[in-house]
Amino acid sequence: MAKVNAGAALLSLCLLLACSAGGTKAAYVDVEGTVRTEVEKAIKSNPGIGAALVRLVFHDCWVNGCDGSVLLDKTPYGTNTEKKAINNIGLDGFNLIDTIKYKLGDGVSCADIVVFAARDAARYLSNGKIAYSVPSGRKDGINSSAAAADAVLPQSTFEFQQLVDNFDKKKFTPRELVILSGAHSIGVSHLSSFQDRLNKSTATPIDDNYKQALVADVEAQKKSQNTPDPIEKNNIRDMSSSFQTTAGYDPTGVNTAAKGALDNSYYHANLQNRVLFKSDWVMRTDTDAGNAMAEYMDNATKWNNDFAAAMVKLSKLPAESSTRYEIRKNCRVTNQNYYY
Numbered sequence: 001m002a003k004v005n006a007g008a009a010l011l012s013l014c015l016l017l018a019c020s021a022g023g024t025k026a027a028y029v030d031v032e033g034t035v036r037t038e039v040e041k042a043i044k045s046n047p048g049i050g051a052a053l054v055r056l057v058f059h060d061c062w063v064n065g066c067d068g069s070v071l072l073d074k075t076p077y078g079t080n081t082e083k084k085a086i087n088n089i090g091l092d093g094f095n096l097i098d099t100i101k102y103k104l105g106d107g108v109s110c111a112d113i114v115v116f117a118a119r120d121a122a123r124y125l126s127n128g129k130i131a132y133s134v135p136s137g138r139k140d141g142i143n144s145s146a147a148a149a150d151a152v153l154p155q156s157t158f159e160f161q162q163l164v165d166n167f168d169k170k171k172f173t174p175r176e177l178v179i180l181s182g183a184h185s186i187g188v189s190h191l192s193s194f195q196d197r198l199n200k201s202t203a204t205p206i207d208d209n210y211k212q213a214l215v216a217d218v219e220a221q222k223k224s225q226n227t228p229d230p231i232e233k234n235n236i237r238d239m240s241s242s243f244q245t246t247a248g249y250d251p252t253g254v255n256t257a258a259k260g261a262l263d264n265s266y267y268h269a270n271l272q273n274r275v276l277f278k279s280d281w282v283m284r285t286d287t288d289a290g291n292a293m294a295e296y297m298d299n300a301t302k303w304n305n306d307f308a309a310a311m312v313k314l315s316k317l318p319a320e321s322s323t324r325y326e327i328r329k330n331c332r333v334t335n336q337n338y339y340y
């Protein structure tokens with residue numbers, strides 16, 4: 001028995017460290033197991049980190065492909081990196097990526113860690129219902145520009161056609177736009193990202209009761225968070241029951257106890273006109289998108305499966321060529337200051 005335990009101990013050590021066998025050095029690092037363990041641990045102590053990771057992979061892969069460019073504080077070209085883009089307001093998860101990178105070492109790219117961490121967050125937040133495999137082997141880019149990110153990332157004030165065009169540039173269909181927007185069943189938003197919906201002059205239709213409840217809550221949050229730009233929960237499912245009652249929310253078909261779950265409840269909220277962003281609301285204005293939303297509202301399993309497939313496609317967006325790639329030692333900086 002002692003022998004078996006010693007063998008098991010050696011095996012798990014081999015999984016974490018590089019092992020030597022027969023003179024040939026083979027690195028048996030349990031990359032995906034390590035990411036999964038760290039992601040689950042982080043979400044248990046801070047549930048908001050899961051939503052941050054699901055958003056992070058979108059914002060990394062949409063700009064220059066999946067190349068870890070969103071993680072950089074500094075490149076050979078300067079410090080005005082993607083993190084400083086207006087559209088990256090509230091982006092988070094960087095410390096966790098650093099922790100994972102520290103455990104995995106120089107052999108694993110930051111870009112792969114972002115992809116795996118999002119995958120594991122999606123699985124955890126969906127209670128195992130969204131599960132998919134993605135290949136490894138991405139390399140880290142050395143370019144990261146706030147202006148480039150703002151030029152490429154969709155904005156919450158976009159019209160439907162702008163969203164469709166934005167997704168088309170990455171070869172994603174209008175249906176995949178509907179599917180991936182379901183990620184707004186989790187997480188939070190700053191007031192500045194949906195302020196236009198509350199202003200009389202710029203407002204796109206929003207349910208009156210929801211709007212009134214939101215305006216009152218925003219004022220309360222300004223005080224309790226002590227900021228003029230507080231955050232609100234994206235999904236009305238995650239609001240208190242008194243908020244939901246004031247807002248006239250109909251929770252039929254939604255598991256309101258599953259606060260923070262990644263599921264199809266976004267479509268229930270949107271089809272009731274109780275979502276934050278104009279970019280969510282505008283999908284109601286298109287017949288096909290509206291029909292797709294109704295379909296996903298009624299079929300949770302279909303959405304889980306289609307969301308997983310769209311995340312695989314997102315995670316495979318190739319790093320755009322013509323720049324130099326490496327495996328970063330530190331996800332926040334390029335390995336060398338090539339051009340200084």
Ligand code: HEM
Nearest residue numbers: 051052055058090154155156180183187188189190193279
């Ligand atoms: C369709 C175009 C999209 C637009 C215009 C958009 C816009 C936004 C905005 C403005 C926020 C709030 C930022 C803030 O104020 O803090 C947000 C949050 C979020 N978005 Fe999107 N988004 C889009 C698509 C996506 C996609 C494709 C995903 C993932 C697959 C995603 C996942 C998330 C998540 C999880 C959050 C919450 C993040 C957190 O709580 O940390 N979004 N989005």
